[in-house]
Amino acid sequence: MDISLQFLGAAHCVTGSKYLLTLDHNATQRHQVMVDCGLFQGLKELRMRNREPLPLPAADVELVILTHAHIDHSGYLPKLVRDGFRGRILCTEATADLLSIMLLDSAKLQEEEAAFANKKGYSKHHPAEPLYTQADVEHMLPLVESVAYDAPVDLLDGLLTLTFRDAGHIIGSAIVELEVQGAQQHKKLVFSGDLGRYDNPVLFDPTPITTADVLLVESTYGDRDARIEDPEAEMVQVVTEAMARGGVLLIAAFAVGRTQTLLYYLKKLIADGRLPQVPVYVDSPMGIRVSDLYPRHPAAHRLGHGNVFDFPGVRFVTEARESKGLNSKSGPAIIVSSSGMLTGGRIIHHLFNRLSRPQDTLLLVGYQAEGTRGRRLQNGETEIKMFGEMVPVRCQVKQLQGFSAHADRSELLRWLGQFEAPPKRAFIVHGEPEPAEALAKALREVHNWPNVIVPDYLERHVLFEGI
Structure with missing residues (x-):
């Protein structure tokens, strides 16, 4: 053969x-x-x-x-x-x-x-x-x-x-x-x-x-190498700085994997008192459906049984009307949305509304492929074309590679x-x-x-x- x-x-x-x-x-x-x-x-x-x-x-x-x-x-x-x-x-x-x-x-x-x-x-x-x-x-x-x-x-x-x-x-x-x-x-x-x-x-x-x-x-x-020696400390620093500006922290998270890891850290750090209890909106229909799979496959992860991603202050946004309503939301607050490379999904309308706001922060937490909107922002572009308009980038843009x-x-x-x-x-x-x-x-x-x-x-x- x-x-x-x-x-x-x-x-x-x-x-x-x-x-x-x-x-x-x-x-x-x-x-x-x-x-x-x-x-x-x-x-x-x-x-x-x-x-x-x-x-x-x-x-x-x-x-x-x-x-x-x-x-x-x-x-x-x-x-x-x-x-x-x-x-x-x-x-x-x-x-x-x-x-x-x-x-x-x-x-x-x-x-x-x-x-x-x-x-x-x-x-x-x-x-x-x-x-x-x-x-x-x-x-x-x-x-x-x-x-x-x-x-x-x-x-x-x-x-x-x-x-x-x-x-x-x-x-x-x-x-x-x-x-x-x-x-x-x-x-x-x-x-x-x-x-x-x-x-x-x-x-x-x-x-x-x-x-x-x-x-x-x-x-x-x-x-x-992309390892963060203390990912919890890095997360605390980024979130604390974003909340201190009084704005919204918009986290671009892949619906599968990254969203769940972020929710684990947010849940733990808030429970430990290392982060303030601010509203956390999970605005990713796919991310929510994926999170719901974890209790069905307890042997495939470390978190065990039950509703492993629930904690006080977290809200899972399912309706499009509520998602659009977050555009007028002022801080301090956290929005976790997808897609992780900013190529589509609900995060696009959040991005369109928040890129120009100096008090807000965009956090990239994963690999940004060449040619994607996420890579361009990672590389420091000062304006991005969206919905036929050139949108100035005035918000803070941060990245945590260790969460890849x-x-x-x-x-x-x-x-x-x-x-x-x-x-x-x-x-x-x-x-x-x-x-x-x-x-x-x-x-x-x-x-x-x-x-x-x-x-x-x-x-x-x-x-x-x-x-």
Whole structure:
């Protein structure tokens, strides 16, 4: 049996994660397996790839295996089904619950954007159409099958064995172990997915992996450390300063993971008396739905059972009218909203109304991809175009990198350092060029890994022949 791997995304970028594994079992039997099936986000030239045809018919893909539910890892699934995929979609139990929340939201946003583009006439395509619809998501969801952590599953009549290990990135996130049984040899492929932080108070540490013949590892922070020695102290400082100005602290938080970590810290610090009890508004419908999943999956996080994110002063905003009413809210108060990179969601109208207010503070608490509004504000732009207007940036803009859900350079090397021997091949993925190359250089020169590759988009590698 011959095994090859093609990089359909997350190559020299942090988005569009898709890897095509081909198993040529004999002259007449070929199996195509996709690990992750994500949308490209951020820069326009990346987003345009979502409209390009895959290098194979969707119907030829037999299996899709997901590391987790973030849109850059799962968001292409409805399009794949729309184009003819009818196979199995395998993921962890919490990821299965997250998919319906996230993909229906993704489809809804696309439908709204297409309708708005048609109304305003600014799309190059006439009429503008979403990549997929909510109906497409509904057709996709019955194909999803959930698998528990650490429970091996035989696939393709025993050719492949899949095991999910906890990656500690978001609830349900997984490292994918694939064991391939050839006629003569047995090979192990490991896909790290997105690795989480060590000592996260909400999620467990990434599971140690000690052996692999082939490894794909993410490199989002492959060139820098982003750990805060005392995240509670950093949070206290930012919140205290924002409240002292008498304004509103607007926290841009990813609905999945970051919102829940922030609520954990706010709850703890207010209860400990280190922060004043001010109104906290969680204005993220998806973030609220995701928070509601935690009691359903107590084994997937550290917080146990019950309503783990409730505390005095917190209000979960569900109605659009109440969300818009927050625009006139004066401080001191905290609004937690999404999206985390300021690319959409309810936070956009908060941003439009608060960027120009010197007493308010915008807090970025995660990675800001190139081409996003969040990256531009992070880089210090003094005005931002929104709703056809140039809005001056007069508010305070702060960032806490230590609250990222991605392992930083030291943590990546800590996880990689647990391998008993270097993989025969290691591919550095899910990183912009500089971080990816920096991690590859460290593995080659410091850790003496012999075969470390930073692949290009659509690059194909023959991993094994005649096993």
